[in-house]
Amino acid sequence: MSQPDPASRPAERLRVRRVGIDTYRENVAFMHRDCAIYRAEGFQALSKVEVTTDGRRVLAVLNVVDDEQLVGTGELGLSEQAFAQLGVRPGGQVRVEHAEPPGSMEAVRRKMRGERLGLEDFQAITRDINDSRYSKTEMAAFLVSCAQTGLDRDEILFLTRAMLESGERLQWDEPLVADKHCIGGIPGNRTSMLIVPIVAAHGMLIPKTSSRAITSPAGTADTMELLAKVELAPDTLHRLVRRQRGCLAWGGTARLAPVDDILISVERPLGIDSRGQMVASILSKKLAAGSTHLLVDIPVGPTAKVRQMRQALALRKLFEFVGDELGIHLEVVITDGRQPVGRGIGPVLEARDVMQVLGNEPDAPEDLRQKALHLAGRIIEFDPNVRGGRGFAIARDILESGRALAKMNAIIDAQGRQEQAFGPGPLQFEVSASEAGVVTGVDNYHLARIARLAGAPMGRGAGVDLLKKLGDPVAKDDILYRVHAEVKAELAFARSLCARRSGYTIGRADQVPGPYVEF
């Protein structure tokens, strides 16, 4: 075919305007309906455009604007994320073109047809997601197609590897770098803040990086931040960990498996619950963090993420398979997920529980203490010099002697002690038992939602304080739990939900469900 005129690109450009809208992990561009250069609605049906300047380009979803105050006819608006990614200054000149869907969408469509994807497919998909080439609907299509056909274990391995390659990888230059991760779903489960000081006091390297809560009432990073600075530069973190043997920091300063965070932002609102995504998410983050030895905690219970023992055992096998293939020493522990661990749900309340345990106070929540000692003991047994089965006693000794508290204080000082004290939210209401009996059910998910509506974790003092646990006898009008908030509207949201359902079930002693667990 003869070649058309090579001068095929329009000379005119639009001036970039930064639009102060945070579109949360999706690039959005704004064009006036009467744009001087392009016919705005011509882009709209397929809705993705490519914005280019000086060799840099971003993909964005296009919204048409009718208000010249927002975006003028000679301008292109970019949401905050798109603006940052393109790296152009306000008023800079850009071109707009129809965007091809990302090349890897072809692999997503194959998965939609039920086919099996290979390593290169997952690598292409994660690369495109990482470059913000995927709109939220395209990410939803990927996640749903994986959840539905299911990923077989080789595909989960490929996905994990691809997600790991999407970011940085930390190196610690020691043969044993310990880590721990809980699959989630159990509020108040702040065992990491006990395990790290105990294991570090033993002398094992445990550089624990955590995320902030996304949909739960508190993440380890949120709770630790009440005590110390958690956002530390990677080299600061390295030096600190070498001296203290451990840390409790936020994982976001090093870009560890960033695709994981992007996918989670679409996955959670859709309520997609996919084993493959879970395993890939956890292992890619841990491998990226440089861990060599990982303890995975799978709580099982009627309102936990995993409800039946056989699911937990299948998940264990999956973690073991992928972990072995990717060269991480992995042990899975199945734990009691019948109810929240400890008494507090929300950063301040959980930090209180943790400090009570570290201080060996008589009021310290016993279930939190026991669980932390068992898990810390299992991690201590990663040490080749520790005899199998001896870990619990070593951990208990470290805790009771005060060495764990001393180590925690050393870590806090090294990271940067938070001088301000935080208390539970002053706005409160209580939920009481309407009849006498025994507590036979405590709904993890419902109580987490109440704490979340009350404002946790952004409201640090917000959350729920549980006064009764499973198996406790209650009289009529005994207080079951207290809800704390910092903002009136949030107290009201929580109150509405409690009014529908408290999350507690009262019954007879013989109705208390037994635990499934190994210890």
Added chain:
Amino acid sequence: MSQPDPASRPAERLRVRRVGIDTYRENVAFMHRDCAIYRAEGFQALSKVEVTTDGRRVLAVLNVVDDEQLVGTGELGLSEQAFAQLGVRPGGQVRVEHAEPPGSMEAVRRKMRGERLGLEDFQAITRDINDSRYSKTEMAAFLVSCAQTGLDRDEILFLTRAMLESGERLQWDEPLVADKHCIGGIPGNRTSMLIVPIVAAHGMLIPKTSSRAITSPAGTADTMELLAKVELAPDTLHRLVRRQRGCLAWGGTARLAPVDDILISVERPLGIDSRGQMVASILSKKLAAGSTHLLVDIPVGPTAKVRQMRQALALRKLFEFVGDELGIHLEVVITDGRQPVGRGIGPVLEARDVMQVLGNEPDAPEDLRQKALHLAGRIIEFDPNVRGGRGFAIARDILESGRALAKMNAIIDAQGRQEQAFGPGPLQFEVSASEAGVVTGVDNYHLARIARLAGAPMGRGAGVDLLKKLGDPVAKDDILYRVHAEVKAELAFARSLCARRSGYTIGRADQVPGPYVEF
């Protein structure tokens, strides 16, 4: 459980601000990060909020805003669609709450797990979609889960029924209301604008409502609009059709199966190609339009939507099953989809082809003429008084005698003649053959894209004029086709795509693919 204080809703409200952004079928709300009443980031992770005022409510995706000029700390911004749907005036008072995902998402999650859904499930889903309760990612989850597991034919029936119930239904009070629909994918295929005048001239009722193009270069409504007004009120349309026996109008003024349009806006960009959705989409629209007898045209060819005869036959069976269950008399015709029909692609160029055929001009594209006569003949055979096989001759007679042209002019005058004349876009370039030989391939999809980039259909005169068709001999440098545009940037987009690939294949005469079709 004891009841918490019933005064559980916050008293303060936000003032609504209308934000001039067209977010294209998704409600969006804008809240300032430092909102006076609510903590904006507290909503963000699950991203859907419920905005209420005076008993009315809308669901919206929330975006956080950092610019007080856009939305102030005491305000809630609403995108144009959300603002219209809530029906509140600017400055009106609203409350914001966390939104539950729509109840029917539970059914979507069942479909994601591979289960079969029932009629009530599809009804709940379409009801929620129609009420704008679904975000685009939730709609993507629904579409992908249906496409992947597939819908069995009962499910397709349920979905069709549910989509039909989502809007209005037209009544014509005659025993025979004829209609025709092509599944698409073949540019230039404006047979409707020939079939309607021919069939109406025969005396059969054929009130053809069509959509505007969504991703194709021209829809029937876009092309007809060059000749007459197409946006007519339902009662005007009724009167017109009773007198003329036919019309060629836009279907959007009556709300026919609105869920179909909403789903298409998510489906097309994702490239989801699902038989179930296709059948449900077409039949729900036709039944809503009040048709009793429908001719479905399925073009088959190497670059058509349906590439193999067995797929076409399976699709035919599906249409027949659902059509019979829903009480519409349906005939499926499999036609030649090897290349675009006629010469023009784009509204002005296609209208030219149509008027040439109606005027019995010697230059009229013969393939368009033949196809229109065959399909019109099949529709005429719906008439109980017409002997099977006689339809073609009747249709040809109506066309050659000039009665079809007279009827078209009568319909145009009745709808409201468009006095302005439109010509092909003045900006042009040509694509020529780089070697001699015979045209062995014309890529429907690629040429449609070129026409689309050139600006069709919003650029009425934009598009492609095909000078050579399949089987035509070409010499080196013969012009294959001419691209027209109205906007410089759009000519440039089209030129870029043509430079990569012209869409034509030149080879030997024995390489021309044969047609699969019934006639």
